[in-house]
Amino acid sequence: MHHALRRTALDAATRPLRLFATARPSAHRNHLKRSSPIRTMASKARTYSDAIDALNSLQTPFAVIEARRKAGIRPDARSVEDMREYLARIGYAPGDLDALNIVHVAGTKGKGSTCAFVDSILGRYRQTKGIPRKVGLFTSPHLIAVRERIRIDSAPLSEELFARYFFEVWDRLESFSPPSSPSPSPKPDELVLPRRSKPIYARYLTLLSYHVFLSEGVDAAVYETGVGGAYDATNVVERPVASGISSLGIDHVQVLGHTVDKIAWHKAGIMKPGRPAFTIEQVPEAASVLQERAVERGADLTVLNTIDPRLAAVKIRPDANFQKKNATLAVALAEATLKALDPSFKVDPAAPLPKEFVEGLQQVVWRGRCEVKEEDGIVWHVDGAHTVDSLKMAARWFVGECNADKKGPKVLIFNQQGRSEAVDFLDGLCNTVKAADGRGFEHVIFCTNVTYAETGYKKDFVNLQYNPKDIEQMTVQRGFAEKWAALDPAANIMVVASIEEAINRARSLTQTVEGDEKVQALITGSLHLVGGALGILEGADAL
Numbered sequence: 001m002h003h004a005l006r007r008t009a010l011d012a013a014t015r016p017l018r019l020f021a022t023a024r025p026s027a028h029r030n031h032l033k034r035s036s037p038i039r040t041m042a043s044k045a046r047t048y049s050d051a052i053d054a055l056n057s058l059q060t061p062f063a064v065i066e067a068r069r070k071a072g073i074r075p076d077a078r079s080v081e082d083m084r085e086y087l088a089r090i091g092y093a094p095g096d097l098d099a100l101n102i103v104h105v106a107g108t109k110g111k112g113s114t115c116a117f118v119d120s121i122l123g124r125y126r127q128t129k130g131i132p133r134k135v136g137l138f139t140s141p142h143l144i145a146v147r148e149r150i151r152i153d154s155a156p157l158s159e160e161l162f163a164r165y166f167f168e169v170w171d172r173l174e175s176f177s178p179p180s181s182p183s184p185s186p187k188p189d190e191l192v193l194p195r196r197s198k199p200i201y202a203r204y205l206t207l208l209s210y211h212v213f214l215s216e217g218v219d220a221a222v223y224e225t226g227v228g229g230a231y232d233a234t235n236v237v238e239r240p241v242a243s244g245i246s247s248l249g250i251d252h253v254q255v256l257g258h259t260v261d262k263i264a265w266h267k268a269g270i271m272k273p274g275r276p277a278f279t280i281e282q283v284p285e286a287a288s289v290l291q292e293r294a295v296e297r298g299a300d301l302t303v304l305n306t307i308d309p310r311l312a313a314v315k316i317r318p319d320a321n322f323q324k325k326n327a328t329l330a331v332a333l334a335e336a337t338l339k340a341l342d343p344s345f346k347v348d349p350a351a352p353l354p355k356e357f358v359e360g361l362q363q364v365v366w367r368g369r370c371e372v373k374e375e376d377g378i379v380w381h382v383d384g385a386h387t388v389d390s391l392k393m394a395a396r397w398f399v400g401e402c403n404a405d406k407k408g409p410k411v412l413i414f415n416q417q418g419r420s421e422a423v424d425f426l427d428g429l430c431n432t433v434k435a436a437d438g439r440g441f442e443h444v445i446f447c448t449n450v451t452y453a454e455t456g457y458k459k460d461f462v463n464l465q466y467n468p469k470d471i472e473q474m475t476v477q478r479g480f481a482e483k484w485a486a487l488d489p490a491a492n493i494m495v496v497a498s499i500e501e502a503i504n505r506a507r508s509l510t511q512t513v514e515g516d517e518k519v520q521a522l523i524t525g526s527l528h529l530v531g532g533a534l535g536i537l538e539g540a541d542a543l
């Protein structure tokens with residue numbers, strides 16, 4: 001039935017050069033554009049688009065990342081000192097952040113989902129009780145546009161406000177003149193990591209979020225850490241209302257270490273003296289490190305080892321254990337926040353959850369995670385998982401969805417550009433689906449994260465941290481294709497140059513289905529892939 005397609009598919013995977021003639025990823029074009037003089041632009045033009053250009057100029061280029069990796073340079077306590085310095089340069093002391101009543105969340109998986117739950121609960125509470133007055137949410141990475149990382153009352157910051165605050169921070173940093181007599185002989189590590197006039201991308205956005213939230217009168221802010229915890233940019237906060245550690249596993253091994261206990265050590269660094277901290281059930285190596293670090297740091301750690309029984313009356317989506325753990329953590333964090341903000345708020349573990357909590361949990365919007373979209377002849381399952389554990393979770397969720405009477409060939413669209421270990425993500429995906437239906441995916445499409453075949457990336461997705469040569473030659477995707485061919489020789493495997501082409505290939509499979517069957521597509525492996533895909537599927541900014 002899929003004969004013609006199979007031939008093209010194999011051609012594409014085995015004959016690299018032909019593809020370039022029709023669709024060449026335009027990553028390198030964006031690299032060239034980068035040399036435009038940011039200074040001139042920043043002083044004249046002040047639009048959102050200019051802000052994103054200026055922000056992109058703060059990305060650490062691939063070559064520098066490589067050099068640092070080879071030299072074994074990792075972030076250390078100095079990263080937080082640097083953040084404090086930048087904070088001072090834009091006019092704030094760490095104590096000013098107390099006004100934000102920060103809920104701080106670290107973890108390998110479920111950070112964003114937990115933060116979204118807390119934000120949604122606080123938002124509902126605000127609507128009925130007027131407390132908090134304004135809720136801030138800071139998350140990463142972004143799905144569709146950079147500005148969605150900074151939200152007020154759950155709405156992404158408008159382009160206008162983003163641009164205005166972005167350049168206020170920019171100007172404050174530029175106008176700062178370093179002390180006239182720098183130390184005569186800089187310490188060796190100053191040579192490695194000079195204090196530049198502007199912090200790198202993620203730190204800049206963190207700094208910007210503080211400026212935005214403080215300027216806008218936010219009085220409860222939910223913060224997701226970027227990488228790790230102890231040395232993350234968000235860890236300048238000294239007195240959070242509560243810290244939360246979501247599910248711990250393996251990711252970012254280059255920065256955090258290769259074992260769960262090392263990773264747990266970093267994440268535990270967000271717990272603060274005398275402050276409440278919460279975590280959920282963890283693997284034993286992680287659990288013991290969290291306990292030790294809580295004692296060492298004088299934090300008041302509560303371990304939520306079981307799912308909150310009050311959630312039995314709440315419809316959590318997806319209806320999966322991992323999500324109920326995220327919700328359990330979120331409820332505890334929201335309760336801690338409201339205890340601090342509203343003297344009339346009382347926690348009664350024996351009573352049902354307050355209606356604001358139930359509604360907040362049930363109506364949360366957290367796009368690109370376990371999303372289902374139906375089209376003629378095809379059902380898209382979209383999930384931004386990008387670690388071994390979360391991909392198994394995503395595969396199980398997909399299989400569960402398909403078993404609920406959805407029939408038709410299964411197709412996978414996958415990419416993961418940045419993580420060298422990503423080729424090992426494929427086993428779990430392949431085997432989970434195969435074990436469930438005995439067949440696995442009939443079609444597997446690997447693509448780059450370049451959104452469109454013709455125009456390349458949207459600005460918000462320009463990523464200088466990847467090797468441009470890899471993207472152009474689709475090195476990573478070819479590696480995936482080879483691996484999948486070994487895992488499942490019966491699958492039709494394709495390698496294509498853009499997300500748009502991957503989606504078109506999957507859509508073309510609808511011609512092969514009969515009756516009421518629909519193609520069952522899973523898009524996963526990377527949040528950028530998923531964000532790009534949603535943008536294409538919805539024909540506009542999906543924000």
Ligand SMILES: Nc1ncnc2c1ncn2[C@@H]1O[C@H](COP(=O)(O)OP(=O)(O)OP(=O)(O)O)[C@@H](O)[C@H]1O
Binds near residue numbers: 109
């Ligand atoms: N507690 C969990 N354990 C394992 N997997 C999870 C958990 N929560 C969510 N996931 C999976 O991970 C994906 C990403 O979830 P989420 O955005 O909450 O994580 P995150 O910690 O913010 O990740 P990152 O910022 O690294 O993208 C989800 O789509 C889901 O597949």
Ligand SMILES: [Mg+2]
Binds near residue numbers: 108226251
């Ligand atoms: Mg992560």
Ligand SMILES: [Mg+2]
Binds near residue numbers: 112139141
């Ligand atoms: Mg996240």
